[in-house]
Amino acid sequence: MLTASLVTLSACGKPADTDAAKQEAAAGEESASDIPESATKYTPEDLEKSAPMAQKAGPESGVDYHSFANTNDYLIKHVGLDLTADFDNKVLKGEAILDIQRLTRKNPALILDTRDLDITNVRAGVGNSLQDVKFSLGKTDPNLGTPLKINLPKGASRVAIQYQTSPGASGVQWLEPQQTAGKKHPFLFTQAQAIHARSFIPLQDSPKVRVTYKATIRTPEELLAVMSANNDPETEKDGVYEFEMPQPIPSYLIALAIGNLEFKPMGERTGVYAEPELLDAAAAEFEDTEDMLEVTEKNYGPYRWDRYDLLILPPSFPFGGMENPRLSFITPTVIAGDKSLVALIAHELAHSWSGNLITNASWRDLWLNEGFTTYLTNRIMQFVYGDERYQMEMALGYDDLKADLDDREDKDEIMAIDLRGRDPDEVFSNIPYEKGSLFLYELEQKIGRANFDQFLMDYFNHFAFQSITTEDFVKYLDETLLKQYPDKLDRARIQQWIFEPGIPEGAPQPTSDAFTKLDPIRQQWLNGEIKASDIDTDGWTFHQWKYFLDGMPEKLSEDQLAELDSTFDLTQSKNNEIAFSWLMIAVRNQYKPAEPRLEDFLVTIGRNKFLRPLYRNMMVHGQSDSAKRIFEKAKPGYHPLTVKVNSKIIYGD
Ligand code: BES
Numbered sequence: 001m002l003t004a005s006l007v008t009l010s011a012c013g014k015p016a017d018t019d020a021a022k023q024e025a026a027a028g029e030e031s032a033s034d035i036p037e038s039a040t041k042y043t044p045e046d047l048e049k050s051a052p053m054a055q056k057a058g059p060e061s062g063v064d065y066h067s068f069a070n071t072n073d074y075l076i077k078h079v080g081l082d083l084t085a086d087f088d089n090k091v092l093k094g095e096a097i098l099d100i101q102r103l104t105r106k107n108p109a110l111i112l113d114t115r116d117l118d119i120t121n122v123r124a125g126v127g128n129s130l131q132d133v134k135f136s137l138g139k140t141d142p143n144l145g146t147p148l149k150i151n152l153p154k155g156a157s158r159v160a161i162q163y164q165t166s167p168g169a170s171g172v173q174w175l176e177p178q179q180t181a182g183k184k185h186p187f188l189f190t191q192a193q194a195i196h197a198r199s200f201i202p203l204q205d206s207p208k209v210r211v212t213y214k215a216t217i218r219t220p221e222e223l224l225a226v227m228s229a230n231n232d233p234e235t236e237k238d239g240v241y242e243f244e245m246p247q248p249i250p251s252y253l254i255a256l257a258i259g260n261l262e263f264k265p266m267g268e269r270t271g272v273y274a275e276p277e278l279l280d281a282a283a284a285e286f287e288d289t290e291d292m293l294e295v296t297e298k299n300y301g302p303y304r305w306d307r308y309d310l311l312i313l314p315p316s317f318p319f320g321g322m323e324n325p326r327l328s329f330i331t332p333t334v335i336a337g338d339k340s341l342v343a344l345i346a347h348e349l350a351h352s353w354s355g356n357l358i359t360n361a362s363w364r365d366l367w368l369n370e371g372f373t374t375y376l377t378n379r380i381m382q383f384v385y386g387d388e389r390y391q392m393e394m395a396l397g398y399d400d401l402k403a404d405l406d407d408r409e410d411k412d413e414i415m416a417i418d419l420r421g422r423d424p425d426e427v428f429s430n431i432p433y434e435k436g437s438l439f440l441y442e443l444e445q446k447i448g449r450a451n452f453d454q455f456l457m458d459y460f461n462h463f464a465f466q467s468i469t470t471e472d473f474v475k476y477l478d479e480t481l482l483k484q485y486p487d488k489l490d491r492a493r494i495q496q497w498i499f500e501p502g503i504p505e506g507a508p509q510p511t512s513d514a515f516t517k518l519d520p521i522r523q524q525w526l527n528g529e530i531k532a533s534d535i536d537t538d539g540w541t542f543h544q545w546k547y548f549l550d551g552m553p554e555k556l557s558e559d560q561l562a563e564l565d566s567t568f569d570l571t572q573s574k575n576n577e578i579a580f581s582w583l584m585i586a587v588r589n590q591y592k593p594a595e596p597r598l599e600d601f602l603v604t605i606g607r608n609k610f611l612r613p614l615y616r617n618m619m620v621h622g623q624s625d626s627a628k629r630i631f632e633k634a635k636p637g638y639h640p641l642t643v644k645v646n647s648k649i650i651y652g653d
């Protein structure tokens, strides 16, 4: 694939140096003499013309189509932040100091990624001797934001940018006290993955660039700031907080939260930050985190990030979890009271190896992050909770994958997905997660578990603190497993998994006895042979409930819905995953008694994994008016990302 794309591009007479092209695009209307030498080859119009050909050729490995940064000329190595959180105006304001490494003897402009930033001054130079320099903003792209072009004095290795964010910054949510558990204090959190760091820091916002960072964060005195860095559980709340992240990380892992937060330890290296109202419940729910950390280290190599803490966010957090290093950000909607949803913690922890230690070089390679993490999650769940839980988690993941394959175009079933010209927020699916994990599971099955575990441990060591492409991984496979097990593995099949749609024939099909025994019971009830109250649900796990509900046919009668609901109290389920599965059934069958719960669910929870399918279902099952009404009501409390992706569903483009 890679070779093919290079050949086709040069056959078109277009150079393969896409970074240079991006630089040119960023140079915008500047005069020719202003344009950096390395970027004099073609204009944005040229790029446009070549697009159909590039489309055919496939994305080029290692090119980040989602950053303007000229990373072939400069690399940012360290970021120093001094930011004040102004809750009245909903802006972060201050300075970012970037230390840059020069990769070229020439002196081209430095191009950074920004989105909706108000840049007031830029200085550059060496050490502390910085002088004001010229800067300009290029043309805004709806997906990528706006390139910031900075003219550097010769030899400059430091840039200081004064700026403030916009109140609608795509990577920051400012919450009113009413949206928090305590209802008294405001809250702020950032969510940088995939390309939102640029909305709160001007930088090279590409996962192939790793930086260390230091930050001073100034907040209202009574609030606490935490970051993906060295949080100090003992710190005094005084409104000025200092952080350091000494390990190099990609920009999408820079994270900040501010709120009325307290800390509770769970183990020697693990603890929880949360509002006081949630702290004890969270610490109890996630008390196995330390065990998870230990088994993962034992099997896959040392945990290299010092502490591992959790931050429990308000329910508007648009994801289940986010693997910000040293401090995973977690939705409160997984505090179910029975540890049934803690696979999420295993998942975010696993990213400390797959993702944070070895990072996808571009968003096309996301499966290297999420597929490995999903595989490790299952293994961690087995180590800590045993075989039955493992089988169930695997089987649910497999069912999710099959459901996703049912409604996706072929090109989006490819693990190394073509994201050119697309917004990553709109495209990510279960494919990188579950297909990636199934692929690794097949490798494990073929060569044996102990051998595969050894491979993973070696892989994490080999590429530690690097960002790699799919091709780097395949090359590594060539040099390791394919050499060691030539009779068990073959390259063609690996290519098929990564570069072709669907699931290769003969792939493993994870199932669970705890699930398959529910099939005849569901069927008997559907046939009217037994009543819901005849079903012995004592001891059913959340996973079994989910399987039982998700396997219901498209249509159920009013009587069937009412019977299920009155017998199992599904509309009032306290488990958000069960409530979600039930609400999906309720929406597609227009089951009225569930409507108040549906509205409450959509207004109070901002997790897109739930919201998107519910809104989509409402739109196709004749409830577009109420979808609009509820969305408009909920909108002021939603995260910018939640607003963006669900507006598309409700109002179209
Ligand atoms: N890193 C992801 C979240 C993410 C992915 C944010 C891509 C932005 C772009 C995180 O680790 C994740 O996968 N979260 C899942 C957890 C689940 C699979 C257990 C989620 O939020 O649902």
Ligand code: ZN
Residues within 6 Å of the ligand: 347, 351, 369, 370, 373
């Ligand atoms: Zn993940």
